[in-house]
Amino acid sequence: MDQQTITDAVRMRYSGIAAQLLADGAAERCCDGPCCCDADALEGDRISEGLYAEEEVEGLPLKVSLASLGCGNPTALAELAPGERVLDLGSGGGIDVLLSARRVGPTGIAYGVDMTDEMLTLARQNAAAAGVTNAIFLKGDIADIPLPDGSVDLIISNCVINLAAEKEVVLQEAFRVLRPGGRFAVSDIVIHGGLPAMIADEAAMRRDLSSWAGCIAGALSDSEFRDGLANAGFTDISLEITRRYSIDDMPTALPAAFAALSPAAAAEVVGRFAATFVRARKPV
Template identity: 55%
Template sequence: MSEQSTELRESVRQRYAAAAVRVTERGGGCCGPAPVEADESFGSTLYTADEREGLPAEAVAASLGCGNPTAVAELREGERVLDLGSGGGIDVLLSARRVGPTGKAYGLDMTDEMLALAVANAARSGVANVEFLKGAIETIPLPAATVDVVISNCVINLSVDKSAVFAETFRVLKPGGRIGVSDVVAEDSLTPAQRAERGDYVDCVAGALSFAEYRAGLEAAGFTDVEITPTHAVADGMHSAVVRAVKPVV
């Protein structure tokens, strides 16, 4: 990994560690901690009231994503789900609800502070069918063909090696498995320099792939039936998007 990539990854780690610490230090209180993000393009406002109902206030407050991947992944009873960059655990807890006691939801994060918060949130929820793993999304610590669905919420754009993320995602999925990802994607007309003008790397903007780059990356990893659907604007020419794709059975 280059020095620049190492620095970018450390900047991302520090940013999310600080977010976890802010939520933890505020505590639940009578009304729960305040969200760590105020921008309506990101965070807990992208979840319905019914989804937030019953979740620990700390899990809701720590939500930093740009979408709601559990709403588009069409999770089914008994499935095994992996959340890349699981943060405070909101999408893992929602996934665990959907797959039920016969299924399982994994959360993968590289930040100790977020992992500690997620484990605490799972304990507060009383959810048993979850497991949080420490690691990088470029080197997923699970065997091949382990999970049915991979989700992620505005995290892949933060990776310094997105081709590795796509390859690892493909590896851990079972044949016929699928991805349902929310991520920031740039219009094809924007150059990397223009993307950087619209926001920092750690703010999920500068590192975003274009629509064409995202599709090409997934297809190069072996995915088929790639769909990338923009949902709302997060900056000029930058969109939160729902990304779906399938690992072929053969």
């Protein structure tokens, strides 16, 4: 399957989600309670639910939380300091950019890069509604980041790198735009231990577009992620599991390669997939 086909499938899915939210006038309210802070209000997505504490999203537009389709909370795990420059790869509706902007304060900047016009429109609306003035949303591909070398202190991302068709290039670009000593701190779905031999046709699973857009088929193994970061030049690499998944967590459109497995075997395979916090550093 070619890279453009993957990119088009991902863009179509996330553009559609953003367009739905932009058309929903009821979503203009702000998140002031737990009833409105789960992505499953939009899609029934258990992978994305319950990632943010109520106090974190207080005062943010409801559309921010509804458009949050990640697998973790990188802003809670990363160390952000006032005055820092943060970049979110695949910023979507903007939740992690807005939370980062709050933490780096008026002397800092939080950038978000996204390839979908609809998500960028939604993110900019959300920033305006939240009164956040130090958030900048840029159109671009995370494999070709529209920022100069050494321009940010911290890179975050939330379940987006697994969607990229050119993951090695994404990691190289992340390394390029970080300043020396800069940090890489992303949440992503990772296959720990790789896929077991019972998945006889891994290539077929990787070609499943619906599962790719749903963050399953494009996931890297833990060793692939480590190697990709090291090859890009990163050091101090670590992977920390934040949530290991079960069958009940998976989207309806599981790869066809899973269908032939017994329930016990399917559970074993799915148990290899985990939300993971990936840390690394660019050497000084």
